[in-house]
Amino acid sequence: MHLAVQEGLEEQVPKDLRDYSGPFDPNRRYPDFSKDTLVMLLEEYSRSYRLLERQWHAVLRERHSDREAVECAIGQWMSTRPMVSHWLSKALNIEGDNVETFFKRLQMDPRFTPAEFDVCWELRRPDSGVFTVKKCGTLVSLEEEGKGYELTLCNEQELPALTRVAQYTNPHMKMVPLRLPPRRSETDIACQWEVKLES
């Protein structure tokens, strides 16, 4: 990054900053912050990513229809999801073509972060596993909206989208929805999926 031009301000010495409540520094960068702060910032980034997706959905639902919004979302997911897996795998050195690799990629997905989702990962064998989403903020929001959009989204978008992600890892990987909305109660799980490699 270019050095900033600022009159009368001495260069700040980077430390493990807990926050940015101190003076403005035009050269302030991520390494200046503590790990705890970076974790919080990472959660904000994933929240922003989900916000952007949600806003596109909202605008399309308003301008078109729920049906067309879902179809656009599926189209967008088909392109996006392999890229998400690609870039994160490259950054995190995630390699392999089995279910364990797929689960690791999903764990790192900005749409699926630990603070927002509560996921139980059950790897039965390297080629078979089940993941259970116990808490999903998007589902809760749509249930509160009361228009039933979660039934369209979860039942029509998620399977092709997750399949696309899975098949980036291995074209023979199959996703099977075991449980999908509507939920039986507020304490019920959001969804549950089986993933297996078919030879």
Place this chain on the structure above:
Amino acid sequence: MGELKDYSGPIKPKGFQWEDFSKETLIKVMGEYARLYLMIDGLWNTIVTRDSGMEAADKWDTEVWLTIPRPLLIGLKKTLNIEGNDVVSLLKTIQFDPGFTPHLFDYDLEVKNNNHVIMNIHKCPSLLYFESKAPEKVMPICHELEPPCFQEYCNVYDSRIKCTPLKLPPRKGPDDVPHCIWEFKLEE
């Protein structure tokens, strides 16, 4: 378990958390999240262009982005404990906007005073992409989407802060830098 430099090892099925990773790795992930943040917007625009035409896609893209600054900046302010309503406070949050990270952008900030800052963007990956692959997007994005969206950023802090583009694409050539220049100034 020590700090992870990457995720090449076995899966952690229980208790997975970001804290498992080293600082450097977290910074790498943030850089990728920032890349993906910009990418998904581009892909939404592409899909909607295919279905509804470029004019509608660009118009709705602007509508989407006008809804982003408020929740984004409020979240960043809270996370980073940024207080104050002057221009430098606004720039403190922009410095950590996922849409504007140093992983992808090269820019500098000339601080004239706490309420007057010039941002010189020397490298914008979106512009480079559009110039190469979709030159018809330069005018709609740089001239129609960015100015009102930057102004909305200012409005979150103080609507008296005006964001004025001092230089915008199209560029005269590949050596024409900065790519764009923006002035942030509080007008009393």
